[in-house]
Amino acid sequence: MRKTFMLIVVALSLFSLEAKGQQVAVKTNALYWLTTTPNLGVEVALGDKSTLSLNANYNPWTIGSDNQIKHWLVQPEYRYWLCGKFTRSFFGAHLLYGRYNVGGFKLPFNVFPAFATHHYKGWAAGVGVSYGYQWYLGPHWNLEAMIGVGYVRTEYRRTDSRTYVQRNYFGPTEVGISFVYLFRSKK
Template structure:
């Protein structure tokens, strides 16, 4: 997994160097901040209708004494803009990957349907997947946009469960599952460098 992260950062650096004369955007998703997940994204224009970008999200928190929602993930994405880059409607394809440690609470609405025993166990593992997205950017000023986005896809989870309370085992058996997951849900502030608007 570390090799994939380094490769992604190298790709982003190369894009940054190659996009010095192009339009570049930096963004943050307010909905992720609402779930106590700091996040940042960068996006580069590669043609009139195409952009490539990467978002990184990190949540190191334990809420209360037992409730953990620790995770990190990255999401590289290609977007095709119907009108023009960073303007109005887009369609995207993306990959997603990261690690998680969640548990000690019950999810509202879906309860134990995805990870049984979430209230009494911590689930630790990693995931990798791909998906599609759709979104819309609203013009605010020459350097600012607001973006609405949504995406879904499939992810392969590899994880094991540990009890929230009680003795820990010397080793655990990893399980693997492929699940449909939401890969993006966002209301983001977007700052545009080298704005042509």
């Protein structure tokens, strides 16, 4: 999977070097950092009102002796901008795929109470739609807020069991407040 991810990043980078008037953005989601999840996104302008984004998250941490939130996730997304690329409102369509090994901790508001006593290991794949908005902060900086909803199929097992469970999920698939750095080419 690492080779596939690297191939996608290289392909996006090569594409961005060939187009005239091209814009490329690098971004990071502050909400993921709050969960100790390093993340990075690359977004490439395809036209005056469309972009292609690839986000990657990776969390290798074990907190304490048994608390794990280990996971990785890749999420490509096509975005259509209502005003112009990297400006104001956009609608998007995204895919996601990731693997996880989480458990041993209690989540706020008693969400998924079994996480406190069990660990879950598996994969998730899905598709969704999103809406977002970018605010201009300076010549190279934007602030982005976005939310996405969709469908996710997951297969996992509790680490104390050999039985795999498959689940379907409908609901939020992405949420973010991201800092965006724009590389603008000379026209």
